[in-house]
Amino acid sequence: MNSKQEMLTYIKENISKYQDDLMELIKIPSVSTDPDFANDVKKAAKWLKSYLEDLDFTATVYETPKHPIVVAESNDVDSAEACKTILIYGHYDVQPSDPDELWETPPFTPTIIGSQMFARGASDMKGQFIATAAAAAAFRKFYPGQIKIKFILEGEEESGSPSLKQFLIDHKDLLQADLALNPDAGMIAKSIPAITLGLRGMVDLELTVSGPDHDLHSGSYGGVIDNPIHVLSTLIDKLHNKDGKIAIPGFYDNVLDLSVEERESINKNPTNEKIILFQTGAPNLWGETGYTVPERTGIRPSLSVNGMYGGYTGEGSKTIIPASATAKITIRLVKNQQPQRIYQLFQEFIDHNIPDTVTWNIEYRSGAKAAKTNPQHLSNKSLVKAISEIWNIEPIYKMEGGSIPVVNQMEDILGVESILTGFGLADDRIHSPNEKLDLECWAMGIEAFALFFVYYCEQK
């Protein structure tokens, strides 16, 4: 029996211990948004330190203005001697459990039914963290002194990671690595593992159109004063062409076209029309002509009005022409689109299309570039090989429509590229009552992570 087989056997033999560790961590209700749980978040950070120390890592709890960040590293090898240094990202905070009455088992008492473990944080992402830590420990047992493994574990992901960016800036050297492993992405289905190849970026804007300086009587002024809701509606209408493309001139100028191979790979994602309609309940799909479903959300930008309001929005009616109307807009960017440039084009578009019957204002809330990793990168190839071996099927390359800011921050601040995967499932109900973790997927995931370390080092 070679080391690899011994390592996988060792993991199988220890799976109930890993499960016990996970359950211990889950029992600490580390809800980051609710100040009532601040002590539990602290307690979870301490638990992580002690847990990682037991696995022979040195671990430190760093205080931040809000919740602690835990950093750990393996000491069996210096970075200089290691084949590679990997920085594993994780967050140990969880979403609130409410509405509690909809839980069928207590949210912070992990309950195993069949092969599912029900609890808040089981899938997002205490389970994913324990999987990487268990895999790292098993790998080091059978391949000592090869990879330097570091962890950075934040307690604020579910409340927007306010402290993370500054922490990365302040601890650049401590966090140096060849690669970041981010296990906060998920699978497509139980039999379809995935590697997330890219995330869309985002521009977050608020557009306000103002007309009269107070709400007017719509009888007295209807027909002679323009209505900010009408003007805003026309602008929103103009933002898209009939073919589903965004109509802002220059918007697509820097959009990166993917290679035929990449498009083929992305289109192996079986998330088709039927599945999307089932997931959303919408009557029909919509989108940019010439692109498939996975392409539309993965490699093409999109623009959504996330909220709009103006005038009277209470019960019944109030006959007014409102003084203003507002739209909250996010634009999802793809690789090579610059948030600031897109913001500028958006401003020019509004300026060019707005009539002189109103005034306007745009608030730029935030911007983030898209992230995309190269599928030819050796870390990806190692991960493909590891996952394929455990699942007996090649993982699918997935482009995620959403944004994970830490991926960009690690690239921009630390200069470290991330590889994204994870063994949660689409039906894990993360952020909702009855969150669960599929323990079979999870156990396979631990083996896959451990194998990945092996192959990543071999391929150096």
Added chain:
Amino acid sequence: MNSKQEMLTYIKENISKYQDDLMELIKIPSVSTDPDFANDVKKAAKWLKSYLEDLDFTATVYETPKHPIVVAESNDVDSAEACKTILIYGHYDVQPSDPDELWETPPFTPTIIGSQMFARGASDMKGQFIATAAAAAAFRKFYPGQIKIKFILEGEEESGSPSLKQFLIDHKDLLQADLALNPDAGMIAKSIPAITLGLRGMVDLELTVSGPDHDLHSGSYGGVIDNPIHVLSTLIDKLHNKDGKIAIPGFYDNVLDLSVEERESINKNPTNEKIILFQTGAPNLWGETGYTVPERTGIRPSLSVNGMYGGYTGEGSKTIIPASATAKITIRLVKNQQPQRIYQLFQEFIDHNIPDTVTWNIEYRSGAKAAKTNPQHLSNKSLVKAISEIWNIEPIYKMEGGSIPVVNQMEDILGVESILTGFGLADDRIHSPNEKLDLECWAMGIEAFALFFVYYCEQK
């Protein structure tokens, strides 16, 4: 000295008594919307009964499901013998006084400064009611046994007149008249008296567009699922053509074209672009090409989205594609447009223009036809003559952009046409803090009402 001159002199001599009566009525805070004031509304109704009895009317307080309606009639002449029967409409309830801290004098303690009386209800419309009652009493003193004068005074106008319609149906005979005098309309300026010739009607609708069955993550689904806010915006945009016309096919089919004379008369209204911009604070005017400012609000229909909402409307941002979006819409109608027909055309328009990526629903809240009186009508001519004599200038015919449902109800239920005037001013701040009444206008108004009764009877 003839009776007419004696009557006008009598009014001048008694003006401080009329003022005292008005102040007594104002001191009763008859706020109809706030249940805390229900007893005050009752008290005001009793006060009216006793006041009208003192003026030699028989008066009855009728209970309704909410606030009482007071009906009074003069008994010096039978309807059969009178030259005419006039039904005077009034409401004795007032708007709430809040925000109280913005009042410079106590809202329910009438305070005279110069020629202005400051108090809630002074202009809208306790002052207008006392003016008609004082005029009626003076007229009857010098022209006894000529006109049968009736009053209907409601206590719910500021809360939507929920009891009035049924009361009219139940008391048709009691309220029979040749003409209704509605003094709830106002002047254009202190030197420019006005007769309101018409009011626009209204269709009140709520349009909801629904897409997915729950709010979706705009990252995961942005680009493949249509956004109800986008669809609703496109529909709102389509409702108007570039020339400011409403784009619903058939919408203008029954719109009544006014005669050259009527348009000329309406355009004597000096409310021009400058005045509207000053009143509203809007940067520029807007509207249907080919029509003047008074025409756009008076004789042309208009459509306003009074309120719109969809998705996240709180602080900051939330990256969702919302499940639905809603627009509250009122359409102002002109003479001959049928609310039900317009509603049907609106539905057909939405049905024809909406994509299959969403579903839709329209709630029809209410509808009211436009009201328009004939300027050649003898009651109008009498009122013109009376006002001209007191002001030394002919009143301007005004088309009011708003709707006064009681005018239609009286026409439809009682078969009685209304004549609309009043001696309030545009800057009386009705519904706002520091409401006031110009006592000079008001005193002239009492004389004009009394003269109107004289001429109306003479012209029989």
